[in-house]
Amino acid sequence: MAALEKIPDKKETVIDAHNISKVYNADTVPVHAVNNVHLHLLKGEFTALVGPSGSGKTTLLNLIGGLDKPDSGQIYINGVDITRLSSGRLIDFRLQNIGFVFQSFNLIPVLTARENVEFIMLLQGKGSSVRDRRVKQLFGQIQMENKLDSRPAQLSGGQQQRVAVARALASKPKFVLADEPTANLDSQSASNLLDIMLKLNREEGMTFLFSTHDQRVIDRARRVIRLVDGRIVSDTAAVSTAHTQ
Amino acid sequence: MILLMAWRNIWRNKLRSLVIVLSIALGLFAGIAVLGLYKGMMKSRVRDVIDAEQGHLQIHEPGFKKDEEPKFILSDGQMLFNTINKLPQVKAASPRSVTNGMLATASGSAGVRINGIIPELEYRTSQLKAKITDGQPFDANRRNQVMIGKKLALKMKLKTGSKLVLTFTDSTGNLVSGAFRVAAIYQSNNTPLDERNVYVRIADLDNLLNIPGAFHEIAVLLKNDEEVVSVQTLLQRRFPGYQIENWREISPETDLLIKTTNQYSYIIMVIIMFALAFGIVNTMLMAILERTREIGMMVALGTTRIRVFFLILTETIFITVAGAPAGILAGWIVVGYFNKSGLNIAGMGKEMMSSFGFGTMVYPEFPGDKLPGILLIVIGTAIISSLFPAIKALRLRPAAALMR
Numbered sequence A: 001m002a003a004l005e006k007i008p009d010k011k012e013t014v015i016d017a018h019n020i021s022k023v024y025n026a027d028t029v030p031v032h033a034v035n036n037v038h039l040h041l042l043k044g045e046f047t048a049l050v051g052p053s054g055s056g057k058t059t060l061l062n063l064i065g066g067l068d069k070p071d072s073g074q075i076y077i078n079g080v081d082i083t084r085l086s087s088g089r090l091i092d093f094r095l096q097n098i099g100f101v102f103q104s105f106n107l108i109p110v111l112t113a114r115e116n117v118e119f120i121m122l123l124q125g126k127g128s129s130v131r132d133r134r135v136k137q138l139f140g141q142i143q144m145e146n147k148l149d150s151r152p153a154q155l156s157g158g159q160q161q162r163v164a165v166a167r168a169l170a171s172k173p174k175f176v177l178a179d180e181p182t183a184n185l186d187s188q189s190a191s192n193l194l195d196i197m198l199k200l201n202r203e204e205g206m207t208f209l210f211s212t213h214d215q216r217v218i219d220r221a222r223r224v225i226r227l228v229d230g231r232i233v234s235d236t237a238a239v240s241t242a243h244t245q
Numbered sequence B: 001m002i003l004l005m006a007w008r009n010i011w012r013n014k015l016r017s018l019v020i021v022l023s024i025a026l027g028l029f030a031g032i033a034v035l036g037l038y039k040g041m042m043k044s045r046v047r048d049v050i051d052a053e054q055g056h057l058q059i060h061e062p063g064f065k066k067d068e069e070p071k072f073i074l075s076d077g078q079m080l081f082n083t084i085n086k087l088p089q090v091k092a093a094s095p096r097s098v099t100n101g102m103l104a105t106a107s108g109s110a111g112v113r114i115n116g117i118i119p120e121l122e123y124r125t126s127q128l129k130a131k132i133t134d135g136q137p138f139d140a141n142r143r144n145q146v147m148i149g150k151k152l153a154l155k156m157k158l159k160t161g162s163k164l165v166l167t168f169t170d171s172t173g174n175l176v177s178g179a180f181r182v183a184a185i186y187q188s189n190n191t192p193l194d195e196r197n198v199y200v201r202i203a204d205l206d207n208l209l210n211i212p213g214a215f216h217e218i219a220v221l222l223k224n225d226e227e228v229v230s231v232q233t234l235l236q237r238r239f240p241g242y243q244i245e246n247w248r249e250i251s252p253e254t255d256l257l258i259k260t261t262n263q264y265s266y267i268i269m270v271i272i273m274f275a276l277a278f279g280i281v282n283t284m285l286m287a288i289l290e291r292t293r294e295i296g297m298m299v300a301l302g303t304t305r306i307r308v309f310f311l312i313l314t315e316t317i318f319i320t321v322a323g324a325p326a327g328i329l330a331g332w333i334v335v336g337y338f339n340k341s342g343l344n345i346a347g348m349g350k351e352m353m354s355s356f357g358f359g360t361m362v363y364p365e366f367p368g369d370k371l372p373g374i375l376l377i378v379i380g381t382a383i384i385s386s387l388f389p390a391i392k393a394l395r396l397r398p399a400a401a402l403m404r
């Protein structure tokens, strides 16, 4: 890891978290959900966050995504310390810089697939021609051109997650955070979603950080960060992880 | 997009939305029905005041109204009456001699207001002839006839043909009295007035009052309600020496009644809507509770709290205002129906109604003039009842909401 930092890389840093900790129930039974974590992510990385249940994956993603504030430490995203932003500024910061894919309940049920993707661009104030072009492009990439006007309830779980990925990319964020995006999918759909994420990672250079339990998903990550009890216990390339196991 | 979402959100739980829409419609309907009833009652009360009691305008000598002393006869009354009678705006005018005195029979006595009238003119001005329930109108060939109200007749046990004695002071302050025979008994919608006013021929009264050919009052009925003020100012300019009043000034209590009823109407509307607001708040809170994760997700994605607030606000306003047209339409139809056929409210007590001067047939009228106010109250209700749910939605912490 030290070696990696020394490389005079033209690649820019997108996430730089120092010493972040989050304690739940500080006054009763303290739970150190995230404990002194350092995390450094470069543009274009495709990283899996793994670890047993309760190890702090969701908590860490929420902290990096600005959905929650750490008790200590700094989180720099594109050079901005988001722990210092007011909650109002943070909402706008998320809108402009971070794409989210959640485990479930990703889409607004009353909006069609296309409207869900447009929604985020409307929040950003993008014009209709820009939106149309982006929607076409993204639905091509997730291979769902024929489902533009379907409501989420009419889509399979895998299709919903693909739309969610499209929506996460629609705002042209600096990176995409995904908390167990494949947890509710069958293996075929999960693999399909991974294909699409990898393709977008390749074609758009999009940075992904996702948590997962699924070994087949872990196997396809380029970098794997392992958490246990809120601490990073290993951070290595997926291939070497696979070899050591 | 927020508007679109608000609109579609309403249809997510159709039954729940429908209940709210219907309750708003029902509340509005009830409010409009009550307001229509009020308006009809007020209107017929005003019609009675003008057409059957006071006329549009009354003219007196300035000192008369204080104690109604007989000496304050209208100076140049005949000239004044002729001028008024010739005005094109005037439908009818009736000169009256008025004095207060005592009615006595063998069995008792009562204080009354004695109106000396020219029957043909009075009939046209206050519909006195139409109010007769028993007996015959004044007979030109007989002297000292009197017409009394039904309430007074019952109280004094008088029938047509009964004899009675009227006692009062004349214009010089001497006590005088005359014997009269009851020619007819009349009844109007206003019992207190019936009990107090008796009518005799002006010639008979003037004779006793010792003011031959003179009178105290001219009641004027116009062709058009709208011309009251213009005719009043016109007459006042021409005859500055007289006290010329319109019906609102003569009967300030009627004016006050109308004004308080108007306020009361809005209060009723506010009370109805306030009651409905609880239902709306409850429903919207449920809707938001169900959508905790969805709203949390929207905020996580970068939807500002103002937008979430606006979404909830729009939804509530949509759902509330959606009930308004149905309620207003139902109110319009039902009020319109009873406006034609009339509504008999004798069940509320004929006695009670007429003691306040109201008839028992009411012709409700659609309160169109209050519609803007009503709509304002409805929209106000929507906004107020959306505030609480919207604020609740704003308090959501996205991370917590997403973890359900």
Ligand SMILES: Nc1ncnc2c1ncn2[C@@H]1O[C@H](COP(=O)(O)OP(=O)(O)OP(=O)(O)O)[C@@H](O)[C@H]1O
Pocket: A024, A025, A031, A032, A033, A051, A052, A053, A054, A055, A056, A057, A058, A059, A060
């Ligand atoms: N809101 C909360 N209040 C109290 N404790 C919490 C809260 N959220 C998480 N925790 C605790 O923090 C620790 C980390 O939880 P977290 O959800 O981040 O784990 P995870 O790795 O995402 O688990 P899983 O794989 O089951 O999703 C757990 O012990 C959990 O019980």
Ligand SMILES: [Mg+2]
Pocket: A057, A058, A059, A179
């Ligand atoms: Mg988790």
